[in-house]
Every structure is written in structure tokens, then in C-alpha cells.
Amino acid sequence: MSTIYDVGRRAxxxxxTVSRVLNGKNDVDPKTAAAVWQAVRELNYHPNASARALVRQKTDMIGVMLAHVSDPFYEKIIKGIESVAAARNMGVVFYNSDDDLQNHKLLIASVLESNKVDGVIVVGSYLGDKKTILEIINRGFPIAMIERYFTDSKVPCIVTDNRQGAVLAVEHLIRLGHRRIGCITGNLLYQTAIERLEGYKATLGNHQFAIEEELIAIGGFHYEKGYEGMKQLLSLNQRPTAVFACNDMMAFGAILAINEFGLSVPRDIAVVGYDDITFAAMxxxxxTTVRQPLFEMGSLAAQSLIDRIxxxxxxxxIKKILPVELVVRKSCGAVVDNADKDWNETRTVVHL
Incomplete structure (x- = not known):
């Protein structure tokens, strides 16, 4: 079995330095950190639980696991977490997996060894970490989930109705007269991506529209994936007249691809996103996008985790499935009330 010294020698x-990387410290050179994670993967290293202190001291800190700390999706979630933590006199430590799924699992495991936080909020719906999450639960370490629903009664889970959000988006495009609607999905290793794709397909089926696989581009919740997915859809002999992108960043990438192709949004192709991050209105x-209550998701998760601690x-x-709503702006081609007013007033909210 590999040890932390083996990892250090390999890297x-x-x-x-290995310990600082595994504990999510941000004072390590990125190239050095990458070499450490590469060695961890090659050696299949897992931190040794027996090295933990026998008596765990309270730190008045909570950890937050993020896929990419610079992703604007997390902005409002982080604010929600920090607002509750500050009110409860708790500090917050952020752990960044840098969108590497193996790093994600290893970072979650390393939280148990660090003794630096009293509990952790895992933000994201990656389905490949179930074994690691269950290990944390079984050890009695306080944990809360955002965007992932665990049936275990000990785990606070804050999610939104992703299927209904997709239904809102696609129904809106159908009401605008579109019949050939493309979808750029998230990474299908994530629960949220699967549920939004299911909502897209269910809505087409409810209207007796054919579900054409060529109209579904597999994305990855990133700007460049939206750009690549849209280029794939634009290459079809019969292009879609509208596209549902399963998050806002992919919608932005899709719009760039449409513009580069010499077409215009929404005149030639309507676009609807998902999340309603701050930049969506700018x-x-x-x-036009499906709004998630991101601040509330963060604050509820922090409240439940700190209560457990x-x-x-x-x-x-707390186990909550929060509602979502469609915010209609200009990218879908619908007429928006008060369209000449300031951006934060130029929207209507649609519920089904």
C-alpha cells in the first residue's frame, strides 16, 4: 500500500507539500499540485485514517467542496453559505477540485484526515463519488449536499427541480412556435445533467415530437462545451431553430458559435439557458434562462450543516427540493415587457 512518502518521492x-495539496491549501504552485495529484492517481494513494488524532478538536470552520472556484455559478451559493456561517460565528474553507473528478473524490476523503473543519458542504451532483460520500456518512462526519439528493436520513440535501426547469424552458420554446429544438447537455456523469435531459425529452414526447438524437449535443457545463456543442448542431443539414443549453455558461458559448456562423440570436436561432447567474442579464x-434560487440553496445547506455540528x-x-422559474429576456425572441428599461427590470417570470 502506498504512503504519503511514496507520493512525495513520485512527485x-x-x-x-503533499499534505498541503491533499488538504486543499492554495499556497502550492499549480504545477507542483498537478504533479502531486498525478502521483496520487498513479499510486492509487488514499489517506490513512489511523493517522487522525484520537480526540477531534472543534475548529469552528466548515469546508465547501467546489468543482471550480472561479465558476460564476457558485457566486450566489457561496454568498448564501458565507452569510449563514458569519451569523453563526463559523469560518469557511474552500476546497477546489479544479474540475478533475478523481481530485474531487480524493479531496472529499482528505477532509476526514485534515482535522481542519467540523463539517463539509459538497456542491455538485457527480454520481461517481457515492462510495466516498457513504464512507463519510458512516463515520458520522457532518456533511450536507447541494445539487445532490441522498436518501440517507442523516444527510441534509438541497436540490432544485431540474426536470421541471427543463420543462419550463422547452415548453416556452414550443409556445413560441419552435418545433426543431436542440439540447446541449451537461456532463452526463452528473445527476443535474441527466434530470435536465430527461425533462427536455419528456416535454418533446408530451407534444408528440420525435426525439432526434442528432439534436442532442453532449456538453459539460462549461463555456467551451456550449461552443463545441452548438457547432455540432450547426453542422446538421437541418439546423435547430431553437436550443436549450443546460446551463448559462454553455448558452453563452452557444451564442458565440451562432454569431461566428453568421447567424443571429434570436432572429435565426433562439437560445434558453439554465441557472440565471449574474451575467445572464448583462x-x-x-x-432567457431558468432561475435557480442559488443564494437560498447555499444558506439552507449551511444552516443545516452547522445545526448538525x-x-x-x-x-x-433539511431536505428540500426547491422550485425554479423561467426568466424571459431577449435571447428567446419573445416580446419582453419594459424592454427599454434598465437590465434588472427587463424580465418577466413564467411558471407552469
Whole structure:
């Protein structure tokens, strides 16, 4: 079995540097950190739980696991977490997996070894970490999930209705007269991506539209994936007249691809996104999108986690499926009320 010293030798760094990388410290050179993670993967290294202190000291800190700390999707979630943590006199430590799924699993495991936080919020719906999450649950370490629903009664889970969000988006495009509607999905290793694709397909089926696989481009929740997915759809002999991008960043990438192709949004192709991040209202054209209550998701998760830390088994476990809503702006081609007013007023909200 590999040790932390083996990892250090393979990566050409000290044991303490390996420890800092595994514990999510941001004071390590990115190239060095990458070499450490490469060595961890090659050696199949897992931190040794027996090295933990026998008596765990309270730190008044909570950890937050993110796929990419610079992704604007997390902005409002982080604000929600920090607002509750500050009110409860708790600090927040962020762990960044840099969109590497193996790093994600290893970072979650390393939280158990670090003794630096009293509990952790895992943001994201990656389905490949179930074994690691269950290990944390079984050890009794406080954990809360955002965007992922665990049936285990001990785990606070804050999610939104992704299927209904996709239904709102696609129904809106159908009401605008579109019949050939493309979809740029998220990474299908994520629960949210699967559910939004299911909502897209279900809506087409409810209207007795054919589900054409060529109209589904597999994306990855990133700007460049939206750009690549849209180029794929534009290459079809019969292009879609509208596209549902399963998050806002992919919608932005899709709009760039459409513009580069010599077409215009929404005149030639309508676009609807998902999330309603801050930039959605600032983009040109302003993005029609499905709004998630991101701040509330963060604050509810933090509230439930800190309750569990402070009250133990006596704490109420919050499990919430929050509603979403469609925010209609200009990218879909619908007429928007008060279209000449300031951007933060130029929207209507649609519910089904």
C-alpha cells in the first residue's frame, strides 16, 4: 500500500507539500499540485485514517467542496453559505477540485484526515463519488449536499427541480412556435445533467415530437462545451431553430458559435439557458434562462450543516427540493415587457 512518502518521492516534493495539496491549501504552485495529484492517481494513494488524532478538536470552520472556484455559478451559493456561517460565528474553507473528478473524490476523503473543519458542504451532483460520500456518512462526519439528493436520513440535501426547469424552458420554446429544438447537455456523469435531459425529452414526447438524437449535443457545463456543442448542431443539414443549453455558461458559448456562423440570436436561432447567474442579464442578447434560487440553496445547506455540528443527532435534517422559474429576456425572441428599461427590470417570470 502506498504512503504519503511514496507520493512525495513520485512527485519530487516533500511530505508536507503533499499534505498541503491533499488538504486543499492554495499556497502550492499549480504545477507542483498537478504533479502531486498525478502521483496520487498513479499510486492509487488514499489517506490513512489511523493517522487522525484520537480526540477531534472543534475548529469552528466548515469546508465547501467546489468543482471550480472561479465558476460564476457558485457566486450566489457561496454568498448564501458565507452569510449563514458569519451569523453563526463559523469560518469557511474552500476546497477546489479544479474540475478533475478523481481530485474531487480524493479531496472529499482528505477532509476526514485534515482535522481542519467540523463539517463539509459538497456542491455538485457527480454520481461517481457515492462510495466516498457513504464512507463519510458512516463515520458520522457532518456533511450536507447541494445539487445532490441522498436518501440517507442523516444527510441534509438541497436540490432544485431540474426536470421541471427543463420543462419550463422547452415548453416556452414550443409556445413560441419552435418545433426543431436542440439540447446541449451537461456532463452526463452528473445527476443535474441527466434530470435536465430527461425533462427536455419528456416535454418533446408530451407534444408528440420525435426525439432526434442528432439534436442532442453532449456538453459539460462549461463555456467551451456550449461552443463545441452548438457547432455540432450547426453542422446538421437541418439546423435547430431553437436550443436549450443546460446551463448559462454553455448558452453563452452557444451564442458565440451562432454569431461566428453568421447567424443571429434570436432572429435565426433562439437560445434558453439554465441557472440565471449574474451575467445572464448583462450578456448580449440578455439571456432567457431558468432561475435557480442559488443564494437560498447555499444558506439552507449551511444552516443545516452547522445545526448538525452543534446539536448532533438532535438537529433537524433539511431536505428540500426547491422550485425554479423561467426568466424571459431577449435571447428567446419573445416580446419582453419594459424592454427599454434598465437590465434588472427587463424580465418577466413564467411558471407552469
Amino acid at each position: 519530487g516534493v516533500s511530505r508536507s 450578456f448580449y442578447p440578455q439571456l 452543534e446539536l448532533g443527532e438532535d438537529a433537524d435534517i
